[in-house]
Amino acid sequence: MMLARFLIVVLALQLGLFWAAGLALCAHFGWSGWWSLALAPAGVLLLEALTVAQSFALSRLFAGGAPASARLSWGARLRLFLCELGAYVLLFTFMQPFARRTVSGAAGGGMPVVLVPGIYCNAGLWGWFRRRLAALGVTGTWAVTLEPPQAGIDQLAERLAEEIARVCGATGAERVVVVGHSMGGLVARACARDPAARARIARIVTLGTPHHGSILARWGLAHNARQMRPGSAWLAALNVDGAGAADGVPVVSVFSWHDNFVAPQDSPVLAGAQNVALAGLGHLSLVFSDAVARRVAAEALAAQK
Numbered sequence: 001m002m003l004a005r006f007l008i009v010v011l012a013l014q015l016g017l018f019w020a021a022g023l024a025l026c027a028h029f030g031w032s033g034w035w036s037l038a039l040a041p042a043g044v045l046l047l048e049a050l051t052v053a054q055s056f057a058l059s060r061l062f063a064g065g066a067p068a069s070a071r072l073s074w075g076a077r078l079r080l081f082l083c084e085l086g087a088y089v090l091l092f093t094f095m096q097p098f099a100r101r102t103v104s105g106a107a108g109g110g111m112p113v114v115l116v117p118g119i120y121c122n123a124g125l126w127g128w129f130r131r132r133l134a135a136l137g138v139t140g141t142w143a144v145t146l147e148p149p150q151a152g153i154d155q156l157a158e159r160l161a162e163e164i165a166r167v168c169g170a171t172g173a174e175r176v177v178v179v180g181h182s183m184g185g186l187v188a189r190a191c192a193r194d195p196a197a198r199a200r201i202a203r204i205v206t207l208g209t210p211h212h213g214s215i216l217a218r219w220g221l222a223h224n225a226r227q228m229r230p231g232s233a234w235l236a237a238l239n240v241d242g243a244g245a246a247d248g249v250p251v252v253s254v255f256s257w258h259d260n261f262v263a264p265q266d267s268p269v270l271a272g273a274q275n276v277a278l279a280g281l282g283h284l285s286l287v288f289s290d291a292v293a294r295r296v297a298a299e300a301l302a303a304q305k
Contacts, residue, residue, distance in 0.1 A: 003122045003149045007097040011044070018043030045089065052085045055216070055260040055283075062215040065266025070257040070279045080258055084282030091125060091284055099124025103143040104170070111177055111202060111304045112167050113296075115143040116160060118182025118208075119224060122147075125181060129287045129296075136297035142167050142176075146187065150222035153183065153234065157190035161197035168200055175202040177300045181287055182261070183224060185209025185253070189238060192249045202303040205252045205296055207286045208259050211239065212267040230267070239270075250274070252299055254292055256281040 022036030123143035185206025213230035255268035261283035
């Protein structure tokens with residue numbers, strides 16, 4: 001897969017550069033060259049920690065919408081950062097670089113659930129989440145990768161429509177539940193604008209989706225990142241008349257008041273949708289949250305009735 005290969009190359013380059021820097025330090029200070037083997041992963045971890053810290057700083061700078069009841073203590077803020085850092089390391093160092101294009105669930109597990117990743121993410125994002133859903137009784141999950149990663153959201157929506165048709169063909173199901181993380185939620189809503197695809201979608205659940213854009217998308221260079229900038233023409237067209245129900249498809253928007261990649265944090269609040277606000281969770285931590293998994297499982301099981 002394109003993104004998985006890219007992540008492997010980036011990780012290899014980072015390790016190589018920090019290893020070379022470690023060798024230089026060892027030579028300068030007279031240390032054993034073996035220390036460079038420890039300095040390489042330590043350097044990568046430091047770089048990832050700085051990336052997550054920067055995301056929190058920017059989201060704090062452009063924060064908005066959170067009620068006073070969502071304020072966190074300093075201890076809770078530290079836990080928020082560490083959990084988000086852990087999620088970042090797991091996803092971008094281990095889970096996504098080695099993901100398969102499509103990860104399918106067990107057949108006959110009720111209405112299929114199609115899991116759609118967000119920007120710069122692939123099917124590997126859903127590793128823990130799929131196992132938790134299975135433990136909650138939702139076994140027919142299909143995690144998909146939509147590429148190319150820099151494509152426009154409408155193009156990715158066409159890919160999603162193809163994946164949904166494929167899942168329905170493989171399982172014999174007439175409809176699916178679509179769960180989208182971050183930009184994946186926008187892809188799901190865009191997909192539902194197509195009548196043929198809409199007929200196959202029973203419900204859409206979005207997790208940390210910037211339905212009204214995110215300031216942090218200003219730093220994204222891809223076409224889909226530009227579409228997610230607040231006030232973009234694409235978002236205006238998607239949200240015309242405040243369409244929270246995607247042409248009749250129920251939408252549930254689950255989000256966190258402490259999202260570090262979606263700012264302002266009330267961007268996921270969507271008129272006409274069922275909005276579920278949480279606290280103390282970062283953007284990537286949503287896919288490792290038991291509370292989020294339970295809510296998604298409840299929606300998936302309710303869609304079958």
